[in-house]
Amino acid sequence: MTIRINADQIIDTFIRYTTINTTSVPDNNQLPSCENQYKLAQLVVSEFSNVNTVETSINANAITVLSLAANSPEMPSIAFFAHLDTAPDNANDTHAVRVKNYDGKNIVLPATGEEITVEAFPELLNYVGQDIITTDGTSLLGADDKAAIAAAVEAIRYMVANPEFKHGDIKLVLLPDEEIGIRGAKALNVAQLNADFGICLDCCGIGEYVIENWxxxxxxxxxxxxxxxxxxxxxxxxxxxxxxxxxxxxxxxxxxxxxxxxxxxxxxxxxxxxxxxxxxxxxxxxxxxxxxxxxxxxxxxxxxxxxxxxxxxxxxxxxxxxxYDNVKAGLDKKPEIIASVQQAMRNLSIEPKPLIMRGGYDGSVITPAGLPTVNIFTGAHNFHSTKEFLPAESLRLASEMLLEIVALSAQEVPA
Ligand SMILES: [Zn+2]
Missing domain, CATH: 3.30.70.360 (Alpha-Beta Plaits)
Structure with a gap:
């Protein structure tokens, strides 16, 4: 397996995005519900200002599209989706902490003394020896869904820097206010994206992907x-x-x-x-x-x-x-999407873990609007909690997943 994404670089990108507080505001009916969602969109766009192969746009609702034109136009057009806002469960500014070389013990969050314990979260032990990003205890981490933005941005950076890597039209779509009723996706002009399929990164631990929601x-x-x-x-x-x-x-x-x-x-x-x-x-x-x-x-x-x-x-x-709708009906019409998610995981030595989601995500609105959109892991755990944490290697692999799925789209992946 060729390593395409640099772990330190993607962690830096992720932490940079966590410094802008994009907590959505349920009582505000404006879209976006907080101005900082524009700020984050502008920051992401500014990082491509010197890249002439990537076109960018931010509309009045902060719906942001970064487009990388195909170098192999016969390949499918793929849209990556991530949401700009973070859950209103905790509105404080995020201070991310990088725990280096995790030792398998409880993680103490420095500002509050609160602990992410191995007893409550035994999945921590899967990440011994890796770096793990947490908060200082005073806020959410917001890996839901800034980890997704970082993963998609780094995948696009890779494609820009490596023109021999073949791809169709690639879009990264940043959507506001997913956490408060999937409002951004509802305001999105799905047909305009002209994509063959979509990938949201808006869930769970490494290997997990959503095959159905309600x-x-x-x-x-x-x-x-x-x-x-x-x-x-x-x-x-x-x-x-x-x-x-x-x-x-x-x-x-x-x-x-x-x-x-x-x-x-x-x-x-x-x-x-x-x-x-x-x-x-x-x-x-x-x-x-x-x-x-x-x-x-x-x-x-x-x-x-x-x-x-x-x-x-x-x-x-x-x-x-x-x-929103169950995505199953839409995904069943294009079984090659799930097949390529599974194959990408096998290629990256990740164990595929299909999930039934008691919830919704941007794809639950985008899929019935005509663009079948699967939901794959960012690698983060404990969404919407001060104990949210993100293993660095999982995030790196989330980004690799996108590249792997793009690479697989050159061929028919049997379902
Ligand atoms: Zn989310």
Whole structure:
């Protein structure tokens, strides 16, 4: 195996990107939800300002495209995707720490004394002798998803520096606000990319890749009651809070996030506000099968109709919206994508670990929009936590994966 990506260089690139705080802001409806997502996009673009084979653009939504023209136009056009924002679970600035030559013991995060323990995270032992990037304990690391940006940037740098390496049109697309409803991917003009397939790097440890995720949507219900002074309320008062409670009671008892796993779907009642006059209820719906997802929507519809017939049509509303789809249907149409991911891993001596994801990623929006997009590892662990960590060798291999998949795209990889 030829080593194409330099570990020190990719770590430096990654750490440089972590210094810009791109925490997304759920309550801000602007896209991007924070200005620093532009700043990060500009930093990445600026690193290619002297490279005349790479064209760059950043639009008003911070959607950023770096395009490297094909040197072998007969080869497929591939789009790499990474998201600019980091999860709102912790908004502090990131101070990355490089633990050199990891010794197999608990890692102490220097600013807080908090520990990433081997007991809680035995996968640490897979990385003994390697460098591991953590934070100082006061923030997320943001390897989700800046590790992906670094991996894709270094893969493009390699292709620029090695013109004998054959490739089709290559694009790196940086998307804002994945963490708060995959908003950036929804604003992306997928057809304009003119790509044959896509690769997101937005998950998990080395070797892992997503073959399936679930259908996701949300429901917002509103209830209007009738006020009356409680001393003379009999026969008059209609309590909106209790109508909301009727909905909760009508949902299947065992289909909740805390009671489900694997391929099981759920209703997640995640917000209730109100008083006796007005109440609102928000429910997230998840299911791996389209029929299951549709029947969840149908159940809410029928609960709504029953309540409307009792309390008046105008007093009960239901608004359903789809958030993202299971990528399986789209990926199944092009089995050569998963086949080449697996072959790339074998070529790099990485054990392939297919995953079913109880969540979504940019590809869950991009795939149904017409561009089948798989999700492969960045190598990071403990996303959205101050204990997030990134083994340097895994990141280097994530970048190598991209080059390997490009190289394999010259030939038909049998599924
Ligand atoms: Zn992510």
């Amino acid at each position: 259908y996701a949507g949300s429901a917002k219900m509103t209830f209007k009651g009738v006020t009356a002074h409680p001393m003379s309320a009999k026969g008059k008062l209609v309590n909106a809070v209790l109508i909301a409670n009727e909905v909760i009671n009508a949902l299947p008892e065992n289909e909740r996030p805390e009671l489900t796993e694997g391929r099981e779907g759920y209703f997640w009642v995640n917000k209730i506000t109100g008083n006796t006059v007005n109440a609102t209820l928000e429910i997230a719906l998840r299911d791996f099968k389209i029929e299951g997802y549709q029947s969840r929507k149908a159940l809410l519809q029928s609960i709504t109709e029953q309540l409307q017939s009792r309390y008046g049509h105008e007093n009960i509303t239901l608004e359903l919206s789809d958030t």
